[in-house]
Amino acid sequence: MLTIHTLGHVYITLAGKTIPVSAKALALITYLYLEKLPQHRERLADLLWNTPLSRKNLRVELARIRSAGLNIFPSSHQLLQLDEATSDFEPWCAQFNQNMNQPQLTAALATLRGIPLTGLEDLGGSTFQTWVDQQRWLMIQQVEHHLSRAYWRYARENQTWATRLISERAEALGLENPADALPETFEDAPPASKPVSDEPAVMSHRIRAIHFERPAEDAALQQAFRRATEHSQLILLHGPAGSGKSYLSERVARQFGWYIVRVPSLRSCRFVLASVAQSLLACCDPQDVQALQHVLLHPASLEEDVVKVGYALSRVPKQVLLLFEQAQDAPADLIPLMEFLFRAAGSSQRIFLISGRDCPIHVPLARALLHRIERSSSLELELSPLSNLSVQRALEAQFPFEPKQRLRVYAARLLQRSDGNPLHLLSLLDQAPTFEAVYTLSLPQSLRDSYDSEIDACSPELQQALKRLSVIYGRFDRRVARAVLPDLPLTQVDALLAQAVSRRLLVEADPEQPVHWSQGVAEPTGAYPSEFVFRTEGLRMTITSPLTASLRQEIRRRLMVAYADVLPGHAAYYARRAHLAEEALRLERLYHHRLPIDSPLLCPPELHPRLDGSVAPYSDLALAPHSDLAPDLETHVGGPPDPQLSRQTYSVYRSGHELSIVSSNRYGLPSTLRIEFPLPISGPPGPGLQVRWRLDLYRGGEELGPTCAPFPLRLSAAGSQTAHVLTPGGQGCYTEDGTVHQLEGAFVAGGWSEHCFALTPQELSARTLELSVRAVDVVLTIAELRWNGHSLLGEQPVSVMVPSPPRRMLSRE
Numbered sequence: 001m002l003t004i005h006t007l008g009h010v011y012i013t014l015a016g017k018t019i020p021v022s023a024k025a026l027a028l029i030t031y032l033y034l035e036k037l038p039q040h041r042e043r044l045a046d047l048l049w050n051t052p053l054s055r056k057n058l059r060v061e062l063a064r065i066r067s068a069g070l071n072i073f074p075s076s077h078q079l080l081q082l083d084e085a086t087s088d089f090e091p092w093c094a095q096f097n098q099n100m101n102q103p104q105l106t107a108a109l110a111t112l113r114g115i116p117l118t119g120l121e122d123l124g125g126s127t128f129q130t131w132v133d134q135q136r137w138l139m140i141q142q143v144e145h146h147l148s149r150a151y152w153r154y155a156r157e158n159q160t161w162a163t164r165l166i167s168e169r170a171e172a173l174g175l176e177n178p179a180d181a182l183p184e185t186f187e188d189a190p191p192a193s194k195p196v197s198d199e200p201a202v203m204s205h206r207i208r209a210i211h212f213e214r215p216a217e218d219a220a221l222q223q224a225f226r227r228a229t230e231h232s233q234l235i236l237l238h239g240p241a242g243s244g245k246s247y248l249s250e251r252v253a254r255q256f257g258w259y260i261v262r263v264p265s266l267r268s269c270r271f272v273l274a275s276v277a278q279s280l281l282a283c284c285d286p287q288d289v290q291a292l293q294h295v296l297l298h299p300a301s302l303e304e305d306v307v308k309v310g311y312a313l314s315r316v317p318k319q320v321l322l323l324f325e326q327a328q329d330a331p332a333d334l335i336p337l338m339e340f341l342f343r344a345a346g347s348s349q350r351i352f353l354i355s356g357r358d359c360p361i362h363v364p365l366a367r368a369l370l371h372r373i374e375r376s377s378s379l380e381l382e383l384s385p386l387s388n389l390s391v392q393r394a395l396e397a398q399f400p401f402e403p404k405q406r407l408r409v410y411a412a413r414l415l416q417r418s419d420g421n422p423l424h425l426l427s428l429l430d431q432a433p434t435f436e437a438v439y440t441l442s443l444p445q446s447l448r449d450s451y452d453s454e455i456d457a458c459s460p461e462l463q464q465a466l467k468r469l470s471v472i473y474g475r476f477d478r479r480v481a482r483a484v485l486p487d488l489p490l491t492q493v494d495a496l497l498a499q500a501v502s503r504r505l506l507v508e509a510d511p512e513q514p515v516h517w518s519q520g521v522a523e524p525t526g527a528y529p530s531e532f533v534f535r536t537e538g539l540r541m542t543i544t545s546p547l548t549a550s551l552r553q554e555i556r557r558r559l560m561v562a563y564a565d566v567l568p569g570h571a572a573y574y575a576r577r578a579h580l581a582e583e584a585l586r587l588e589r590l591y592h593h594r595l596p597i598d599s600p601l602l603c604p605p606e607l608h609p610r611l612d613g614s615v616a617p618y619s620d621l622a623l624a625p626h627s628d629l630a631p632d633l634e635t636h637v638g639g640p641p642d643p644q645l646s647r648q649t650y651s652v653y654r655s656g657h658e659l660s661i662v663s664s665n666r667y668g669l670p671s672t673l674r675i676e677f678p679l680p681i682s683g684p685p686g687p688g689l690q691v692r693w694r695l696d697l698y699r700g701g702e703e704l705g706p707t708c709a710p711f712p713l714r715l716s717a718a719g720s721q722t723a724h725v726l727t728p729g730g731q732g733c734y735t736e737d738g739t740v741h742q743l744e745g746a747f748v749a750g751g752w753s754e755h756c757f758a759l760t761p762q763e764l765s766a767r768t769l770e771l772s773v774r775a776v777d778v779v780l781t782i783a784e785l786r787w788n789g790h791s792l793l794g795e796q797p798v799s800v801m802v803p804s805p806p807r808r809m810l811s812r813e
Helices: 023-035 041-048 054-067 089-095 102-111 126-156 160-172 215-228 245-256 269-280 286-297 302-315 334-344 364-372 388-398 404-418 422-431 435-440 445-456 460-469 478-484 490-502 537-544 549-563 568-577 581-594
Strands: 002-005 011-014 085-087 233-238 259-263 320-324 350-356 378-382 506-508 531-534 645-647 650-655 658-663 672-678 689-699 711-717 722-726 733-736 739-744 752-757 768-774 777-787 799-801
Touching (some): 023 054, 041 054, 041 126, 089 126, 215 350, 233 245, 233 364, 245 259, 302 334, 350 364, 364 378, 404 658, 404 777, 422 445, 445 537, 460 478, 460 537, 478 490, 549 568, 689 711, 768 777
Antiparallel strands (some): 002 011, 645 650, 650 658, 672 768, 672 799, 689 752, 711 722, 711 768
16 A cells, blocks of 8 residues: 655655655645545646646656556546555554553654655645645644653653653654643543553653752751851851752752852952852942942952952841852962951851862861861861762652652662762763663763863873873772883872872772771771872763873783782783783783682673573672562661761761661772671570661672672671671682681562571670671662671661772682
8 A cells, every 4th residue: 555654754655665756746645645535637737836737747747656656546537536545644643642662662753754744845836835834734733742642641650761752852853842841731641551561660851850868968057057147157068069069058048048149269359259249239228239339340459349348248138148169269369358258247147158179178268267267157068979868769759650669779870870979960860761771871061071170270291190090990009100100200100199189189098997987087007008099980081081092002001011910810801901812811810820719700700690590791780670679678767867988989878777888980999898896795596697688789890800709798707717798699608818708699689688697606706797898889788787686787886997909919828
């Protein structure tokens, strides 16, 4: 049957094969098909040609149609009618009245190739052109209606992969974006039929305003605003770019009804003064407005104008928050100006909030003001990364119809991928068609721009050094830095490293040392060689992105040589990245020779079993089906999370009686996190060691060639010769540092699991339980940890130790 394709540029097919005909023939066939009634030859000739030779032109065109193999018009009939034909429009509309999976919807949208009836607008006379315009308008109305109905049907089910596809297609064709319409307009849309196939949980295309809870920081700011009613306050708020410093400050200010004066840059005293004066114009009396306008339009000396602005600020009848951003850019001569404004602004009803990326002790302006202003009138507050609970609650508010157990898994994925940075996380939510796709997205451009501005402020020598160092994954020492920077003397390498640390582009990696969890104070136990790591993985990626492939390969070859003796497995990884197959094979053989004979690392990564028993590469854990999420074990989290402890690649925080561990997004050799719990004096043998936990994300990093096997969770009593290792697909045992590690792999990924281990006499006499994590990527939560019935997740202090990646050479002895 003849098919007329009208959704875009018009063409015709017969039995699936395109029929080449002229534009006038397409116009004739389309007109007869859409009109559905017989049309006289004379009328058709006048519509399409409107010339004295129009009848002859029609006869010629009909002959051409027949010669193309289309016997659809009898040669002797004066009335022409198209009886057996169809179009792509009706089946397309029918498709959008049912649910489609992703391939089906993609194919349906691909059918919508452009504006309907394209190519017919310049044919025939004015009457035919008017008819084309009317038909096109009717078809566009129906197309937009079907797209909108389908969009909001999918949106009510949180099927964001569908809403994103529909919205983007509509915008590409210049049609009305259904995301801009109100969903109430389409309440008559039929209920979704049973999906063709199960789709992954998805995110809505247009993310509504999302608020991430920060209960500790929010409470501290609110308390400062209350104190400001009696004494003006200085608040020093710091956190990385995108952490939400301005958002949180302005949100609290609006809650208390304060007037906000925002100064976006502190690079110039004049700019600061002008920004404050400009903002105060809206809330001052006429006399002060005139003085401020004089400051803006006819500036005098800086000292005189500072006095005028300070006097006007002191007379403002409203409560005022002065928000100064980018404190790290403030010059030294801004210090007396800020101090004067603070003291001249009035004894109450004023808050000076200075925000920046760096800790106040590293910012001259913040450090000076802290020393000069009374402690009772100042507050130093850091915005740490978001917690898993905060992200989960935000997702629950955004996607109320998605199962909460599943949202917890996705919150963990988003948190780990974004390092808890709200701006990065929101970008992932906005870009990703599904939660599973967050690992395929690049760094948000806004964060890249922020990192680029930090790099641009460095000297050319430091920029070149950082570019070469950015090829290194994870932490490195002076020896490795020297190998990457071979043309520089050691003293200059040390100087550049010191500059990078002072600018907070590099940070010194934490050595192994005990930390009292209840106090958060580190107590070093000895001297350790300094190691360095980039402040964030996003910063490293931004620096390394413009490097040429040849330069990367040259640096990787140098890293291969630098690590060959001490870490042959890691050297083999760089050899593979440098496409040195023979060297990689040689180093892998040396690496395997040095590993203990029972090490799990001898098993090739491609043979590592998943939880379902299949064979697959190391990767993120597959999400458990809905039925495996164990909703009956889901715990209610009461209360905000305690302040978290961050050490190197891990963040540890408690929420109620739950202990959560989240790795950073940094890629490099996995370090080991050890948390020590003091044990109660054991009585008679009881239920033993009990743990209830969930693992939402895990990747060990075996491909990097570590010397010790990674794992998501290990439990061992101090002095015992046995450790219990919970790891995907774990079976059997192996020995590490003289301790037998019993592997346990029977647990649910993305759901709660319970384990109970009988205690040996040696374990019963122990006084400390060590909980360890060693992975590149991990998100886990421990809801219960009991020792013979005694809960260990109470209020007892917990000490945390993070050692460096093992550097010792392994041997079979």
